[in-house]
Amino acid sequence: MKPGARLPLLLLALLVQAPVLAAEPAKAPAADSKAATGASREELVAYLARIDKRMTFTSDYKGTVRIMGLSKQNSETAVEIHVYRRDTSRDLLFMTTKPKYMAGSGYLRVGNNLWEYEPTVGQWTRSTMRANISGTFTCEADFERSRLAEAYEPKDEGTEVVDGVTYRKLFLTGKPGTEVSFPLLRLWVDPDLNIVKRIGYAPSGKPLRTDLIRGYQRIKDPLTKEYVYHYKEVMEEEAEEGSRVLVRYDEVVLAPLDPSIFTKSWLESRSR
Amino acid sequence: MRSLLRIALRNLFVDRERGLLLFFVIASASAVLVGMMSLTAGVATEQRKAVLTLISGDLNVGGYFKVHPDTIAPVIGDTPGVRAAVEPLLPAGCRLRERGRGQAAVGSGRHRSRSFMMSLDVKQERDSLGLLRVEKGSLEALDRPRTVALSLPMSERLRVQVGDVATLYAEMVGGKRNALDVEVVAITGRAGFLGEAAGILVSNATLRELSGFRPESSSVLQLMCGEGSDLEALDGSLRQALRQAGFEVLPASHEAYGDKVSPLLREDWAGQRLDVSTWEDESSFLSFVTDGLTALTALVGLIGIAVVMVGLFVSLSVSVRERTREIGTLRAMGMHRRAVVGLFVLEGLLLGLLASTTGALVASLLGLLLRGTITLPEQIASLFFSDTLPLEPHLPAAVLAVVLVTLGAVLASIIPAARAATLSPRSAMESL
Numbered sequence: 108m109k110p111g112a113r114l115p116l117l118l119l120a121l122l123v124q125a126p127v128l129a130a131e132p133a134k135a136p137a138a139d140s141k142a143a144t145g146a147s148r149e150e151l152v153a154y155l156a157r158i159d160k161r162m163t164f165t166s167d168y169k170g171t172v173r174i175m176g177l178s179k180q181n182s183e184t185a186v187e188i189h190v191y192r193r194d195t196s197r198d199l200l201f202m203t204t205k206p207k208y209m210a211g212s213g214y215l216r217v218g219n220n221l222w223e224y225e226p227t228v229g230q231w232t233r234s235t236m237r238a239n240i241s242g243t244f245t246c247e248a249d250f251e252r253s254r255l256a257e258a259y260e261p262k263d264e265g266t267e268v269v270d271g272v273t274y275r276k277l278f279l280t281g282k283p284g285t286e287v288s289f290p291l292l293r294l295w296v297d298p299d300l301n302i303v304k305r306i307g308y309a310p311s312g313k314p315l316r317t318d319l320i321r322g323y324q325r326i327k328d329p330l331t332k333e334y335v336y337h338y339k340e341v342m343e344e345e346a347e348e349g350s351r352v353l354v355r356y357d358e359v360v361l362a363p364l365d366p367s368i369f370t371k372s373w374l375e376s377r378s379r
Numbered sequence: 380m381r382s383l384l385r386i387a388l389r390n391l392f393v394d395r396e397r398g399l400l401l402f403f404v405i406a407s408a409s410a411v412l413v414g415m416m417s418l419t420a421g422v423a424t425e426q427r428k429a430v431l432t433l434i435s436g437d438l439n440v441g442g443y444f445k446v447h448p449d450t451i452a453p454v455i456g457d458t459p460g461v462r463a464a465v466e467p468l469l470p471a472g473c474r475l476r477e478r479g480r481g482q483a484a485v486g487s488g489r490h491r492s493r494s495f496m497m498s499l500d501v502k503q504e505r506d507s508l509g510l511l512r513v514e515k516g517s518l519e520a521l522d523r524p525r526t527v528a529l530s531l532p533m534s535e536r537l538r539v540q541v542g543d544v545a546t547l548y549a550e551m552v553g554g555k556r557n558a559l560d561v562e563v564v565a566i567t568g569r570a571g572f573l574g575e576a577a578g579i580l581v582s583n584a585t586l587r588e589l590s591g592f593r594p595e596s597s598s599v600l601q602l603m604c605g606e607g608s609d610l611e612a613l614d615g616s617l618r619q620a621l622r623q624a625g626f627e628v629l630p631a632s633h634e635a636y637g638d639k640v641s642p643l644l645r646e647d648w649a650g651q652r653l654d655v656s657t658w659e660d661e662s663s664f665l666s667f668v669t670d671g672l673t674a675l676t677a678l679v680g681l682i683g684i685a686v687v688m689v690g691l692f693v694s695l696s697v698s699v700r701e702r703t704r705e706i707g708t709l710r711a712m713g714m715h716r717r718a719v720v721g722l723f724v725l726e727g728l729l730l731g732l733l734a735s736t737t738g739a740l741v742a743s744l745l746g747l748l749l750r751g752t753i754t755l756p757e758q759i760a761s762l763f764f765s766d767t768l769p770l771e772p773h774l775p776a777a778v779l780a781v782v783l784v785t786l787g788a789v790l791a792s793i794i795p796a797a798r799a800a801t802l803s804p805r806s807a808m809e810s811l
């Protein structure tokens with residue numbers, strides 16, 4: 108069965124189990140866990156690298172991300188963000204275009220620093236990987252390429268069978284000195300290496316956010332001629348207040364981008 | 380004189396009920412006054428302790444740096460240079476600690492809260508850390524890079540616990556804004572209003588990274604000398620030494636660091652300026668607590684003394700009327716008017732002295748017994764800088780209360796005594 112056909116069924120099964128899975132504590136598995144597959148650290152890192160690779164574009168990327176509130180308290184949330192990224196050099200810029208009062212604000216990564224631009228006052232503020240983007244609870248990691256292998260230390264948590272499908276569970280711990288959005292992360296990966304669910308935790312083990320990846324889009328990279336699996340729809344649930352948003356990744360274009368896009372002056376010029 | 384004393388003492392026990400009532404009223408007034416003064420002293424001590432632990436030394440040499448006239452950062456760029464100028468002047472028993480200060484916002488999820496931020500050197504200040512009340516976690520962990528301790532009210536507002544990640548936002552030198560992800564390693568207990576005023580505690584290294592200060596820099600050098608030091612003289616010599624070392628020193632002003640920032644920002648200068656301040660300057664924004672309590676003590680004292688005076692005046696006036704025959708007999712036997720006045724004043728003095736001393740003693744003993752045992756509601760605990768009723772009875776305060784109440788009793792007895800003295804032996808004998 109192709110990933111595109113099987114995913115809705117698997118996600119439906121996972122959604123039914125979501126309340127149980129979301130309450131799972133962030134405790135790392137014991138080394139002799141019976142459920143563990145016995146994979147070595149190197150194998151797990153290689154496994155993560157394969158996930159990263161199939162989600163990374165060689166070509167420049169331009170896309171539109173739409174964030175919509177799903178629960179009562181944030182039903183008014185509707186944010187549109189244009190994302191520009193160059194995975195080969197880890198350049199990243201994203202600019203909010205809707206709602207109107209937020210239009211022109213954006214984020215630019217320069218080296219390891221993420222800068223936030225506020226067009227009303229024309230001021231740049233250094234931000235962090237953890238900071239919420241554009242008043243939502245999305246963060247930088249939702250817009251940039253997957254870098255699980257380089258940012259996290261994996262631990263095998265074995266497998267979990269949901270509705271006849273075996274998911275591999277991994278518990279990831281952020282490497283010391285590496286900035287990550289979630290210091291601890293738990294992943295459920297299907298047999299086709301699609302992450303179908305992930306929970307981000309604080310170092311204390313408190314769940315911060317649960318994501319259900321409801322669909323992927325398969326895009327052929329014009330440079331490598333290989334297919335890249337990019338998120339199509341992700342449902343994010345904030346653990347603390349239980350508010351949910353749906354993040355849609357639309358209008359993806361893989362074509363060379365002007366290098367001037369990844370500069371402060373380019374973003375400033377958008378709101379002039 | 381001895382016979383007058385004997386007559387006065389005898390008269391005190393003639394009408395026991397009235398005497399006991401007056402004794403109780405005077406003793407209560409004295410006890411309330413001693414209690415209020417104990418509370419004022421206790422609050423002042425707790426406040427000083429909190430201020431010296433969190434925001435200030437006995438004396439402080441702080442820095443303000445302006446890259447441009449329109450930005451300001453609380454930093455001493457050349458901290459080793461300032462330290463070299465200050466250290467030779469340190470009296471024996473004084474020590475120097477380097478602290479950082481500033482303002483920051485803390486963000487966690489969609490919650491944000493703003494507060495003053497303090498930083499310290501964890502390795503050098505283990506004794507200071509011991510004075511801070513920790514609700515959860517460990518302040519020792521602040522030694523790790525990118526960690527923070529938040530006050531209990533802040534952690535409640537941000538809904539974070541030990542082990543959670545929060546983001547600090549602060550203005551850097553030059554005006555740019557910076558952010559830093561930090562791990563919450565401790566939740567500190569309430570420290571009165573300072574829990575709000577200095578709700579963020581980080582290590583010096585974390586503050587330097589967040590504020591863009593260079594290594595070895597700090598915001599303030601705090602001199603810890605203990606009570607009884609001549610801070611005024613030290614203040615003057617520090618200013619002089621710093622000027623001689625080539626630093627520009629701001630004129631003295633009785634204001635806290637936070638209150639100085641805005642006026643300094645309006646001033647048209649750039650570069651480094653130093654400021655020498657005392658712990659009283661740095662806690663000037665909290666003086667309303669002790670000032671208010673002192674005013675309240677004065678008011679309560681006045682009311683107490685007024686009650687004593689009215690009670691004694693009425694009682695002695697009645698006594699004069701009742702003892703007209705006795706006064707007449709004494710006058711007929713040759714007692715002078717002055718002696719009659721002295722007799723009644725002595726009665727007031729004896730009653731005032733005995734009762735107020737008893738009241739002051741009881742209140743002082745109760746203060747010692749109840750110290751640290753009565754738990755206070757949250758709002759009052761913030762006001763008093765202590766979770767329990769901070770009572771601190773002092774002998775001078777008790778003596779002052781006794782003197783004031785006794786003086787009131789003496790004053791109250793003068794008019795009835797003068798009336799008694801104006802009675803002629805004849806009119807006194809006519810009342811038979």
